[in-house]
Amino acid sequence: MPVITLANTKGGAGKTTATLILACELARRGNRVTILDADPRGWISRWHAIAGAGKLISVSSGVTEETIEDMTAKAKKRGGYILIDLPSSHDALLAKAVGLADHVLIPVQGCAMDAAGGADVLELLNELDARCGIQVAHSVVLTRVNAAVTTRALQAAKDFLASRAIPTLQTPIAERAAYRDIFDKGGALQALNPEEVSNLGKALDNAAQLADELIALLPQKAARPAARKPVMAKAA
Ligand SMILES: Nc1ncnc2c1ncn2[C@@H]1O[C@H](COP(=O)(O)OP(=O)(O)O)[C@@H](O)[C@H]1O
Ligand SMILES: [Mg+2]
Incomplete structure (x- = not known):
């Protein structure tokens, strides 16, 4: 039951979009x-x-600083993955959501650390470690990357983050119409109509690659697919 918190104190960084894609x-x-x-x-x-x-996706609305711990515990009972979509505030809710996470994903547009919004989260993570000895795994994910951007420009952004020892996913989230349309149309990304949404296939591939990379970074007790039956122990 891994908990993934999406955090960046800058609005528009891509937290909610990344939450839905995942x-x-x-x-x-x-x-x-x-x-x-x-x-x-x-x-x-x-x-x-x-x-x-x-049936597989359930949404708990109106989660607050007061309820986030209880809501997380409840979600853990349900099993599977828990994704926390935060507002852009820098407050106790952010601190709690970060503390509850198995992995904090920090969406960042370009390499300017989203005008320090991503840096706020990294600072909080460092403080948690320095003051409380709590180490929360985390990574930056580059978002809204123009599909036409050269590999070299993307590599420069990754190098910039690496030079500051900031863990960064190899997979960026591209700027895609599908990732916008899903908010208007509702339903799953995979249910969008490829005739209505340009490059839907590329958006789906990007989502799959992102999930592959993130899952590999999660604790090994990672959520089992809902459909899988428990393995029966063999008699000795
Ligand atoms: N990868 C993307 N492709 C296309 N549009 C995006 C992408 N990421 C974010 N957006 C758009 O940018 C805006 C802000 O993104 P959002 O995910 O709401 O950011 P946040 O939750 O951090 O405030 C929204 O209008 C969203 O549709
Ligand atoms: Mg949001």
Whole structure:
């Protein structure tokens, strides 16, 4: 039951979009996914209200600093993956959501650390380690990367982050119409109509690659697909 917290104190960094991309891809693989919508603006809850997204994805709305621990514990009972979509505030809610995470994913556009919004989160992670000895695994994910961007420019952004010893996913999230349309149309990314959404296939491939890389970074007790039956122990 890994908990993944999406954090960046800058609005528009791509937290909510990355949450939905991951939720849809993890569910496509047969995993239960619970999204804790901790953003009072409720984008994920609005998306879910449009068309739902199958039985595997459940959304808990209105999660606050007061309820996040209980909601996380409840979601853990349900099993599967838990994704926390945060608002862009720098407050106790952020600190709690980071403390609860098995992995903190920090979406960042370009290499300017999103005007320090990503740096805020990294600072918080460092403080947790220095003051409380709590080490939370984390990585930056480059978002809204123009598909036409040269590999060299992308590598420069990765090198910049590496030079500051900031763990960064190899897979960036590209700028795709599908990642915008999903908020208007509701439902899963995979349910969008390829005739209506340009480059849907590329958006789905990107989602799969992102999930592959993230899953490999999660604790080994990672969520089992909902459909898989327990393995029976063999008699001695
Ligand atoms: N990879 C992407 N491709 C296309 N549009 C994106 C992408 N990531 C974010 N956006 C758009 O950018 C805006 C801000 O993204 P959002 O995920 O809401 O950021 P945050 O949750 O960090 O505030 C939204 O309008 C969203 O549709
Ligand atoms: Mg958001």
